[in-house]
Amino acid sequence: MLEVRGLSVDYLSNGTALHAVENVSFKVEKGRSIGLVGESGCGKTTTMLSLLRLLPADGRIVSGQILYDGMDLLQLSEHEMRGYRWNRIAIVFQGAMNALNPVRKIGDQIAEAIQLHDRLDNRETRQRVGELMEMVGIAPERARQYPHQFSGGMRQRAMIAMSLACNPDILIADEPTTALDVMIQAQILDLLQQLQSQLGLSIVLVTHDLGVVAELCDDVLVMYGGKVAEYGDVDTIFNNPAHPYTRRLLEAFPDVDSPTSTLASIPGYPPPLDNLPAGCRFEPRCYRKTDLCTAVSPDVIEIKPRHFVACHHAEE
C-alpha cells in the first residue's frame, strides 16, 4: 500500500543543512495501522509531512522513496501530487487547535475537498457532507456553523469527517487526541477504530502517547533523533523491546491503561539537530552505552523477523 524507503529530510538554516530525518523506512499495509512514536523533535512530524510533500519551504527531501501502490510520490509533479492529497491520503490534524479555518463554515470546508476531487454538484455535495457528519456523530444541520461554535471534541470529529470526504485509502492522524479531555479522547479513538474497520482504512498515527498506540495500532515505529530506533508489531515492541530507548519509554509509561502518563520522565533531552552526536543518537542518555556507541552509529538490523532495531547491544 504505502512504503517509505530510506527517507532523509534536511532543513536549511542559515545556509547549513540540518538532518531532521535520516534513512527512515517503514511500510503500511492495507487496513493496518502504524504508530509513529517519539519525543518532540524526533522527526515524526517531518516524516508525516513528507508523505504528502507538505514540508515547510525550508525543508528538503534529500533521498529516499515514498511508494504508494508502487508509485514513487516524490517523482510526481506538484500538480499530480495534488491529486493524491486528500483523495488517496488524507490527514486528520489536531482539530481542537487551529486546523479548521475560523471564518468558514464547517460544511463548506468539508464540501471544498469533495468538490475539488470528486466533482459532485451542489446538491450531491450537501448530501455527502451530511452523511459524513452523521458518520462521525454530528447532526448534519451543524454544517452551517463555524468552528468556534463547536467544542474541541466536535471539531476533532468534524476534522475526521473532512478527512473521509474523498474516501481515502490512508489516513494520517497527527496527535488526534492531544488537548482533548480523557473522555473525549476515548470517544475519538473509538471512532477512528470503528471507521478503520468499517472502511478498511490504513492509518498512520503520529503521537507521543503510547497509550493511544497500544489501543489503535498494529505496528509501531519508534523514532529518536531523526532516525529509526525500533520498528515492529505492537506485541513485540511492547512486550520484548530491544532498544534501550524503547525500554525507557515503556518504563516511563508503566500503565498502558492510563493514557495521561507522558514521556517526560527520561532524564536528559533529545539531541539538538545542529549538534548531533557522532555515534548513536541516544548514546548521551543511554544506560548501556559503550565506546562503540560513542564512535559508531548503529545500523538498523532485523534481529527477528519483522523486528528491526538500531542498537549495538540489541541482542542483550
Next chain:
Amino acid sequence: MRSKSKKFVVAMLIFAMLGLGIVVNAQDATTTLRIGTTYMIDTLGPGSGYYGYDIRGLFYETLVEAADNNNVEPGLAESWTVSDDGLTWTFKIREGVTFSDGTPLTAADAAWSINWIIENQVVSMVSYLAFVESAEAPDATTLIMNLSEPVSNMISSKLLYVYILPPHIWEGKTAEEIAEFNEPESTIGAGPYHLVEHQPDEYMILEANDNYWRGQPPVDQIIYQQYSTEDALVQALAAGEIDLAKVLPTSGVQTLEQTENVQVIKTTGLNFLQLSMNVSEDGTQPASMRDPQVRLAIDHAIDREQIVTVGYFGLAEPAEILFPPAMAQWRNTDIQIVPFDIAEANRILDEAGYADTDGDGIREDADGNPLEYRLAGPDSDAYYPRILEIISDGLSQIGISALPYTQSTESLTVLQVDYDYDMILWDWGIDADPHFLTSVFTCAEMADGGWNDTGYCNPEYDALFQTQATATSDEQRRDALWKIQQMIFDDRPWIILVYPQAISGYRSDRFTFDPNLPNALLKWGLFTGFSIVQ
C-alpha cells in the same frame, strides 16, 4: 471570455480618452487670456473684500486710475481741480459711460457711491474717504467733494480704491447686507470686464464689457486660475496652461528662461526685505538693542551682496532706503548705502563701550549683559533661513550672538504685536503712495491693532508724517518725505536689506506685454502695453 475582452476594449478606450483627452480646445473666435495666481479674491462683493484689487479693477471704474511708472491717469474723472485750502475737490465726470449692465453712469452715481460708502461705513472703502464729509453732483458731469482737512494723497492713492457702483444694485441694503452681498450682480461696475463664473479658490471667468468707455477690451475673455503654490505656477506656465503669471518665485526663473515661448519679466518693484529692530520702551529685548550705535554696527555687519547671491540667486539688489526705486518721485537719493565693514562695526561697538569683558567672544554692555539677540524670520519660504544664517555669521564677527530661527508668520505677528522679540526678518510689499508705509512708524500705530511693529515713537517723526499727509503741494510733501526717510535711516527701527526683483512671466507665443509695466497694473496694461500674437 468575449465579455471580458469587450470590457478590456472599453477600459482602454476610456483610458485613451483620459490620456489624450481634449488637450487643446478647438480654435474658436474668442481670444482668452488665462492668468495663473496663488490668490484670486476673498469675497466677490466689494463691500467686504480686501484682496484681489487687480480683479476688482477690471469690474469697477474709479475716478482716477493707476498707470505705468506709478503715475495716475484720469479715469471716470476727465479732469479735476482742488481749492487752495485743499478742502474742496471738483471733478469733471466723463460723458457716455455705462455700467456693464447697460445703465448709464453720471456724476450723480459717483456722488451717490461716495456718500453711500461714508453713510454705511462700508469697511472695504471707508478708510480711503477719511476727512471726506460729503459729495454732491450739481449736474451730470460735475462731482464735488467736501473735506474737513486737506489730504495730500487723494489722487495718488485714496481715490484709486473708491469704486463707483450702480445705485440700483446697492440701494436699500443695510450695512450688514452690504457686507454679505456676494452675488454675481455685486460685480457689476463700469469696468472693462464683468463676471461670468466664479468657483471660489478655483477659477473666475470674466467676459469683456462691450460698452466699455475706452473701447472694446483687447481680449474677449479673461480666466483667472488659482494654484496652491508658486511652484505650480511655474509648471503651469511652462506647460502653457496659463498665459500670464504675475508673481513667480525666483527659484523658477531658470526653468522658465529655458522654456520655449515663455518670457520672464524681472522688475524692481514695490517691495523690500527688511529687519525689524525692537526699539520699544516696553519690549522684552535686551537694553542694548535700543542703542542706535548697536543698530548701526549691525547694519555694517550685514553682507547684502551675499544675501542677494545666496538668498535671491542674484535677483535682487542691495538696499538701504525705505522707499524702493519704483517710488522715484519721493525717494531720498542722498542716502548712501552703509558698506559691509566688519572693522568699522567693531570700531563703533568698541567706541560705544561694548567690550568682551569675560573673553567668551561676545561683547557685554555696561551692566554686563551680553549682546545676545533672538534673530527670527518666517518659515514660509526657503530663502529666509539662508538669509538669517548670513546675518548671524556677520554678527558673530563683531561679538554679537544672534541665534537664527524661523516660525510661522502668524506666531511672528503675535510676537511682534507684543514687542516680544529682538530682530525679525520680513518681506514687505507696499503701495506706490508712501502714506501707509510712513504711517507704520507713528506713535498712534502702537495702539492695539496698529502696524507699528518696532515700538519706534518720535514726536518729531509724527509731525513730519502729519505734514506729508496734509500737504497741499507735491514739493511740500516731498520735503517731509525726504526727512522721514533720513530719520528712519539714522534711527534704524528697520534696516532695509535688499530690493528683491518681482518676477512675472507670460506666454510669448500668445501675447506680448510691455516689460516696463509694473506687474500689478493689468487693467492699464491691457489697453497700453499689450498685444495678441496671431
Next chain:
Amino acid sequence: MQFDYLLRKVFFAVITLIVVIVFNFFLFRILPGDPVKLLFRNPRLTREAQELIRVQFGLDKPVWLNIERLSAGDIPGALDSQFTAYIHNLLQGKLGISFTNRQDVGEVLSERVWRTVLLVFSGELLAIVMGVVVGLVAAWKRGTAIDSAALFIGLLTWALPTFFLGIILLILARGILPTGGMVTPGLAEEGTLEYWIDVGRHLILPSLTLAVVSASGYMLIMRSSVVEVLSEAYILTAKAKGLSNARILFSHALKNAMLPMITIIALTLGYVVGGAIQVETVFSWPGIGRLIYDSVAKQDYPVLQGAFLLLAVSVILANLTADILYSVFDPRVKVT
C-alpha cells in the same frame, strides 16, 4: 442582542459628538493671536473698520460667559457669549459665516467635500488595491526576490515625501496631464461627459501620488498579516486537501488576513473628508484639506469648526461601520 449593541454604539457616538462640539469651539480659540488682526492685516483697513468687523462676527462678545452680567444677576445677559451663539446656530443647522470670504460655512463645505472625497477616495482605493495585492504576493513569495523588491519599493515610497513625489510626477507629466486644479475653466458645462473626462484627467496625478504614498502602508500591514495567517494550521490543512496555491491564498488566507485591514481601511475612509493637505497643495486641488490649512493660517474659526465637525462625524461613523463590518466578516466576533 444586536439591537442592544447598536443602541449602545450609537449612544457612545452621540456622547463623543457632544464632546467634539464643545471641544471644537474652544480648540481654535486657544490659538494665539486675534483673528481680526491676522485676517485683516491689510494696510487698507482702519482700526474703526476692524472694530466693525469684530462686532459683525460677534467677536466683541465674551467667549464663554459674560462674567460682569452674571455677577449682576442678569442670567440671559450672562449667556450672551460666543459659545451660546455657536450652540444656538448649530442647533438650527447653521455652521456660521466664514470670516474670510463671507460664505455660509455649510455651503463652502458641501461644495468642497465631494471634491475631496473624489480625490482621496479614488487615491485610497487605488492604494488599498495595490497594497493588498502586492502585500499578498510578497507574503506568498516570502524570502524571494519578489518579496525583497516589494519590501524595498514599499519602504522607499513610505519614506518618500508626498510633496517631492508630487512635484516629480507633475514635472514628468507636464504637457500631457494638467498641472493643477480640478477642471479646465470654461472648457465644458458641469455634468457633461466632456466635463467628467476633464475632471478625470485632472484626477490622475493627485490620486496616483496619494495612492503611491499610502499603498506601502497597506502593503506592509497586509504582508505581515498574510505571513501570520500562512503559518496557521488551517493553511496546512488546505494544502493537504490538495488545493492549488491560488485557491489557498484567495479562499483561505485572504479573508483571515483582511480582518486587521478592515479596521484600518474603515478608519482611513473616515478621514477621507479631512482631505490630503499635501497632495491638494501640490496639485492645487480645491479640497477640504487645503481649506483647513488655509483657515488655520487665517484663524477662520467658523470654517475650522465646520470642517472639524464634519471630520468628527465621519470618523465616528467610520468607527461604527468598522465595528459592524468586523462582526460581518469575522463570525467569531459576537455582536454583544
